[in-house]
Amino acid sequence: MLKNFGRCLIIAFSITVSASIIYFSSQLESGFGLDLLFQSRGVRTPPNNIVIIAMDEHSQTRLGLWQDLTRWRGYHAMLIQQLKRQGAALIIFDLQFLEEHPGQDDIFADAVKSSGNVLVTLCTQKQNSALDECSENNKPSNLSNYGIQQEASGFKGINYPVKLLSDAILDAAPFFLPYDAKNPTIHEAWLFVDALDYTPTLPVTAWAHYLRNKALYPYSFPQHGQLSQWLAMQRKNCLNDENSNNNDTLNDLLTVICSSETVYLDFYGPPKTIRMESYSDVYDGKINDLSGKVIFIGKANRKYLPSQKDYFQMPFSDTYTGNMAGVEIMATEFANLLEKRFVISPLPPIVLLFFYSFFICLILTNLANIYGIAASLAGSAVYLLAAVWLFSAKAYWLPVAIPILYQLPMTWLATLLWSRQDLLSERKRIMAFARRVFPRWAPVNPVSSGLLFEIENPTTDFQRDIGGICLATDIEGYTTVAAQHTAHEMWQLLSSYYQVLGRPVSTHKGIITDVAGDSMIAIWMDSLSIKQKLEACLAALEMAQAVEDFNTSPIPLPTRIGLHSGDMTLGRIDAGEASHYRAIGDTVNTASRIQGVNKYLGTQILASACIVNGLSNIIYRPVGKFLLIGKNEPLELVEIIGVASESIKQRLTAINDSFAVALYTFQQGHWQEAAELFQIQLNSYGQDGPARFYLNLALNYKLNPPVNWRGVVALEAK
The missing domain is CATH 1.10.274 (Enzyme I; Chain A, domain 2)
Structure with missing residues (x-):
């Protein structure tokens, strides 16, 4: 661990x-990732005390005003009076009143002064802009066409409204949005612009006035007058005086004043999620529930607004909802300030x-x-x-x-x-260990680059627990053959035999760990991968073919093969002054027991079912469940038949399918029906060891049914 x-x-x-x-060099997270969170979250309910009055297409048509925004001022005066009668808390214009308009300014200024709660937007002009961004007719600022760094370092200054209006308004502050050409979606908004003498933006200024009106911080604000300059002074002191943060009387207000210049907005949803009413409807007195509301007034003309300059992409923008008007983003920032909630990490x-x-x-x-x-x-x-x-x-x-x-x-x-x-390092260690433990079989062990190590102290006790596959072989009728030949003849015969038997093991990266008379043990060490299982199966098949070729000699040595996988221990066993190196454990013993089942079934290669799991290029067939000698749990065995090819598959499919049906019938305990099916199998396809075994067993069980039959054949001998 x-x-x-x-x-x-x-x-x-x-x-x-x-x-x-x-993260820091791309927009992957701040663009795609953040948009994904907004889309996954969906719409969030905005504060109910914020209302946007939209200067929209309906209002333009109803009032006959169109694009010249200076002509709206007389209507603004009437609108302000309407809002004052209803008791609106604050009135914020997302408009810049820069040029005089004789005949309307007096009326407009009187209404603003009488209301006493009107804030307007200031215009900022950049140093490097080729356009007069604070031009007549309140043309939209082009600041949003530049990146944040340019905005923070290249301002000429701020343009204030006409004098009549400047003297009448409650306060004024700039409002514009950070913009990145690589990611045009708006996620951030300015709180303060430190490059403009720590000037607060209009949403922050409006928020401060709202708090003062509600008397939430009675000892923090000046009692009267504008708060924009006071906020700028507080921020300057906060950033320049490390001890200013100890002023607990400001609380949440101080958190905003002393925070970063920009924040990530928590958008409530697509455009018009915040309550929006048409300018003309409010003007005509159709909307009468605006008491105590904070009112934002701005352009929201989606049809006629030239170039859509005051519309911005935001996380909820799509082809159906469109982009969001600047006045909606201003209202969103104000709402976030009220809720004390911005997107933060x-x-x-x-x-x-x-x-x-x-x-x-x-x-x-x-x-x-x-x-x-x-x-x-x-x-x-x-x-x-x-x-x-x-x-x-x-x-x-x-x-x-x-x-x-x-x-x-x-x-x-x-x-x-x-x-x-x-895995490679462990294999090197195991192979080095195996070369020390099994030096007699080094010539037939697989040799791979980097696996040759110097043998350390040979007297050291070696052992290692491994997982892998064990292959066990046994010569059928070995005792009879040995009795018919001299010891020297048997030595010559077995030397040739084991060279033939060991070569497939070496070819397929196995290790021979033990040879004793008529049996051989080989192992494959490493994780039980598909590739390793395939190597062991191929070695067994090639071994069977090699033995078949060897048996053309005058003295044949029929060989049975068993395969099993699991845990083993490689180690040296000392017996007196002699040492013996072995792979030991239940896996080795089980492989030997599986090899012994071949003599019952008349097969040559048997393996536990786990050996062939996942192998698609080896042909095999299940031959049933067996309770081996000395075992408490049954083991499902399969016969390894050959390497998969179309010709072999076509030839064996029908045979294996009919055998599978007969075997299933046998396992269900239908002895007579199973016997008939196995007999058909033998009649149709010739001699088949497993079919013959189960035919005899079914006939026997028909006469003497086993007790508590579970579909498992219990063997009584090795």
Whole structure:
């Protein structure tokens, strides 16, 4: 566990470095990832005390005003009077009143002054802009066409409204949006513009007035007058005086004043999610429930607005809802301030990225193969659901795009490569160990590059627990053959025989661990991979063919082969002054028992069913469940027939299918029917050892039915 812990620290650190580069150099997370969280969360209910009055197409047609915004001022005066009668808390214009309009300014200014709660937008002109952004007719500012860095360093200054209006308004402040040409979707908004002498933006200024009107911080604000200059002074003091943060009387107000210049907005939904009423409907007195509301007034003419300059992409924009008007974004920022809720990261993004990779790595290193992949996908799904829940509940922003699209596959790859390196290193150690433990069979052991090691102290006790596949062989009728020949003749015969028998083992990367008279044990060490199972099966098939060729000699040695997989121990066993090296354990014993079942079934190669799981290029057939001598649990066995090819498949499909039906009938305890099916099998396809075995057994069970039959054949001898 500690090994996996240290490994995952290294993997997580390495992947986090590259993920951090992607995070800070691209818009993958702040664009796609954040938009995904908004879309997953859906619409959120905005505060009910905010209303947008839209200067829309309906109002333009109803009032006959069209594009010259200076002609609206007389109507603004009447609208303000209407809102004053209803008791609106604040009236905020997302408009810049820069040019005089004789005949309307007096009426407009009187209404503004009488209301006493009107705020307007100031215009800012950039140093490097080729356009006069504060021109007549209140043309929209072009500041949004530039990046944040340019905005923060290239301002000429602020243009104020006409004097009559400047003297009448409650306050004024600029409002514009950060913009990145690479990612035009709006996610952020300015709170303050430090390059303009720490000037607060209009939503912050309006929020401060709202708090003062509600007497939420009675000892914090000046009692009268504008708050924009006071906010700028407080921010300047906060940023320049480290002790200013100790002023607890400001509380949430201080948090905003001393925060960063920009914040990530928590949008409530697509355009018009915040309550929006048509300008003309309010003007005509059709809307009468605006008491105590904060009113935002601005352009929202989707049909006639030239070039759609005051419309912006946002996370909920699509072809159906369209983009969001600037006045809606202003109202969204104000609403976020009221709720004390912006999109924030609960921890530094790098920390979150690191812990994600570390968590996925721990899963992969503790669960093997497909289980690790499945668990990592499940863990990522849980992380994604948690990210969406935290975003919905608290506006906490956890990275989702980079973890899922980059870190997850990279962690898969890193753990796979490291595991592969572990496998190779372990194989080198095992092979070096095997060469020390089994020096007699070094000539037939597989030789791979990098596996030759110096033999250490030969007197050292060696042992190692491994997992792998064991192949056991036995010569049929060996006692009879040995009785008919001299010891020297048997030595010559067996020397030739085991050279033939050992060559397929060597070819297919196995190791011969023991030869004793008529039997041989070979093993394949490593994880029980599909490739390793295939190597063992191919070795058994080639071994059978080699023995068949060998048996053309005057003295044939028919050979039975058994295969099983599981845990084993390689080690040296000391007996007096002699030492013997063996692979020992239940796996070896079971392989030998399986080999012995061949003499009952008349087969040559039998294996436990686990050997062929996942192998598509080996032809085999199940031959039933057996309770072997000395075992408590039954074992399902299969006969290894050959390497898969179309010709062999076509020839054996019908035979194997009919045998499978007969075997199933036998296992269900239908002895007479099973006997008939096995007899048909023999009549149709000739001699077949397993069919003959089950025919005889079915006839016997018909006369003497076994007690508590479970479909398992109990063998009474090896």
